[in-house]
Amino acid sequence: MISGLHAIVYAPNVYKVRAFLRDVLGLRSVDAGHGWLIFAAPPAELAAHPIDAGKPHHELYLMCDDLKATIKDLKTKGVECSAVTEERWGSLTMIQLPGGGELGLYQPKHPTALGIE
Numbered sequence: 001m002i003s004g005l006h007a008i009v010y011a012p013n014v015y016k017v018r019a020f021l022r023d024v025l026g027l028r029s030v031d032a033g034h035g036w037l038i039f040a041a042p043p044a045e046l047a048a049h050p051i052d053a054g055k056p057h058h059e060l061y062l063m064c065d066d067l068k069a070t071i072k073d074l075k076t077k078g079v080e081c082s083a084v085t086e087e088r089w090g091s092l093t094m095i096q097l098p099g100g101g102e103l104g105l106y107q108p109k110h111p112t113a114l115g116i117e
Contacts (some may be wrong), residue, residue, distance in 0.1 A: 005044050007060055013099025020098050024077045045113040061104035063112070067091045070105065081105070 011017040018037050021027045029037040042062070064070040071081050071093060082094040082102075090106040097103055 005041075005046065007041070007044075009060065009097070009101070009103070011097060011099050011101050016099035017097050017101075020079075024074070024079060043114045059104065061092075061106055062095075063114070064105060064107055067093065067105070067107035070107075 009017060018029075021039050022029060022037070027039040027041065029039045032038050067084065071084070074081060074095065080096040082096075084091055084093050086092075087106075087109075089110050090108040092104060092106040094102040095105050
């Protein structure tokens with residue numbers, strides 16, 4: 001039935017973000033036509049969280065096994081990361097995307113659904 005998950009990152013300078021995903025994060029891609037790159041993502045999981053008030057929204061986070069090592073590696077590639085915060089569910093930083101915006105990166109403290117079938 002469901003064969004995959006497609007996430008979209010909107011940015012003022014999409015070409016810089018695409019180059020970042022390809023050259024810095026090392027994600028492979030296919031060209032869907034006219035340079036429109038679709039990137040292969042690492043294994044994913046999907047959660048649903050309740051909200052008390054406000055408009056429903058969606059969030060996108062990358063996950064890693066060792067946040068400190070990943071931040072160190074990203075910094076050698078010129079990537080700016082925010083200070084790490086300790087959340088109930090994981091250690092979190094925000095990656096600054098070139099051309100605007102940010103993307104969450106965290107080391108989970110919770111069991112993950114990665115690798116289950």
